[in-house]
Amino acid sequence: MIYNDTIVALATPSGSGAVAIIRMSGKNAISIASEVFQSVSGKDLLKQKTHTIHLGTIVDGTKIYDQVLVSIFKNPNSYTGEDVIEISCHGSVFIQQQIIQLLLRKGCRMAQAGEFTLRAFLNGKLDLSQAEAVADLISSDNEASHQIAMQQMRGGFSNEIAKLREELLNFASLIELELDFAEEDVEFADRTQFHDLLNRIEFVLKRLIDSFAVGNVIKNGIPVAIVGEPNVGKSTLLNALLNEERAIVSDIAGTTRDTIEDELVIDGIGFRFIDTAGIRETKDVVESIGIKKTFEKIEQSQVVVYLFDSTEFVTSSSKFKIEIEKIKNQFPLKPLVIIGNKADKLTENEVILLKSEIENILLISAKEKIGIEDLKNQLLSFVNTGSLRNNETIVTNTRHYDSLHKALEEIQKVKFGLSSGIPSDLMAIDIRQALYYFGEITGEVTNDELLGNIFANFCIGK
Structure with missing residues (x-):
């Protein structure tokens, strides 16, 4: 791929709108724009300031396409680090196509997916983790995922990794220096300080790895x-929950035969609710398929909400208890919310009985929308948002998670080698490998295949 030519793409969503922005980047961006642009005041774009x-x-010759605003951003003070032109035109699809073709x-x-951001990375305007955060920011659909993407794009995550890498690199240099004086049997690296550094790096890596469990659900939504x-x-x-008639409701048992999914943002966290087919013994072929899908969806979910008719509990308590235990045993690692519905029809004594028989039960009336807020608060309690409030770094990227895991393994090898007194040359190999995985995250270590995989997920024009 050639990265020194001039590229163009639509930077706003495709389709008609009030305004569209067409972006160019490259060494000839300003000169090409000057060929097709006539200023109302007779200005020459080539002579204008950034x-x-x-x-x-x-x-195009005597043909006028549109009245526009042209923005100039000269290198290196632009998003890509190159000369950039942005043409703000009217949002007609026809106008957009005509200008791009011209x-x-x-x-x-034509720019490829993510090529503007790729050029920003190659020109040192962003490191690799910041570049990936751009895509996360574009796709963020709730406050929490937006906050994480903004923090990463500002360099919060990469700064933390870069600092650890720099400290490890300093010690690695001293270890390598010892190899040059192997015959003199001298130590330039203070082993006590090195051990403390390794402990600190191990602690930070474990914290970042653990944060992925929270970051992943915040980024992708929590399936319930x-x-x-x-x-x-x-x-x-x-x-x-959705405050709309999303699912068909009737008094006929088995109305829902397939899973219905929809998303809801609660206090900045995205939840993806899955309404499943009712679980029961049935000879109906279609309903049986729906019930099979129910168990598949439970497998994919991270939280299970078990709902039963609380008015039937007095006469069928053992049946419900058996069903609750069955779900607990089948999915022991998934948080289970037990809800008694139609609680508005219960007597005071029946409420007391239910709460005494089933621990942490939530009593609601879905029809009357009673207890819905309690359910939302219960769901939020399963998400550790304390790290968000404390502005701690949260990992949301699977590639980063994998590199952190590999870096931690190498650091633990170095720690073992240090405590075992292995030769410096063997320890240096593990240190170099740990530095390699740190570099993979921020982009000090890259290859064309890695960059292709990352930027292929971007939208055209970004």
Whole structure:
């Protein structure tokens, strides 16, 4: 791939709108723009200062395409580190296509997915983890994922990794120096200080690795399966949570035959609710398939909500207790929220009985929307958002998680070698490997395949 030519792409979403932005980047961006732009005041774009905006028209000979605003960003003070031109035109799809085709005829090339951000990385404007955060920021759909992406894009994560890498690199240099004086049997690296550093690096790496469990669910949303027997109000509960008639509700048992999914943001955290088919013995072939899918969705979920009709508990308590224990035993690692629905129809004594028989039960009325806020608070309690409030670094990227794991393994090898008194040359191998995995995260260590995989997930124009 050639990265010194001039590229062009639509920077705003495709389709018609009020305004569209067409972006160019490369050494010829300003000269190409000057060929097709006529300023209303007769300005020459080639002579204008960086970070200025100019009103005029896009023309091809005598043909006028649109009245536009042209923004100039000269290297190195631009997003990509190259000369960048942004043309703000009217949002007609026809106008967008005509201007882009004109720029292509003038010498531009269509940008590939993420190529503007790739050039920003290659030109040192962003490190690799910051570049990846750009894609996360674009795709963020709740406050928590937005906050994490912003922190990473500002360099919070990469700064922490870079600092650890620099300290380890300093000690690695001293260890390598010892190898040059192996015959003199001298030690330049203070082993006590080195041991303390390794302990500190190990602690930070473990904290970052542990944060992935929180970061991953915040980034992708927390899947919550709503399960229970037919006609206990699962679809009504989903509608109450979403505050809309998303699922069909009827008095006929088995109405929901397939899973219904929808998302809800609660206090900045995304939850993906899955309304499943009722679990029961049935000879209906279609309903059986739905029940099979229910158990598949429970496997995929991170939280299980078991819903039952609380008015039937007095006469069928053992049945519900058996069902609750069955779910607990089948999915022991998943948080289970036990909900008694139709609680508005219970007597005071029945409420007392239910609370005494089932620990931590939530009593609600999905139809009357009673207890819905208690359920939302219960779901939020499963997410550790303390790290967000404390502005701690949270890992959300699987590639980072994998590199951190490998770096931790190498650091633990170095610690073992240090305590075992192995020769410096063997210890240096493990240190270099740990530095390699640190470098993979921030981009000191890259290859074309890695960059291709990362930036292929970006949108065109970014």
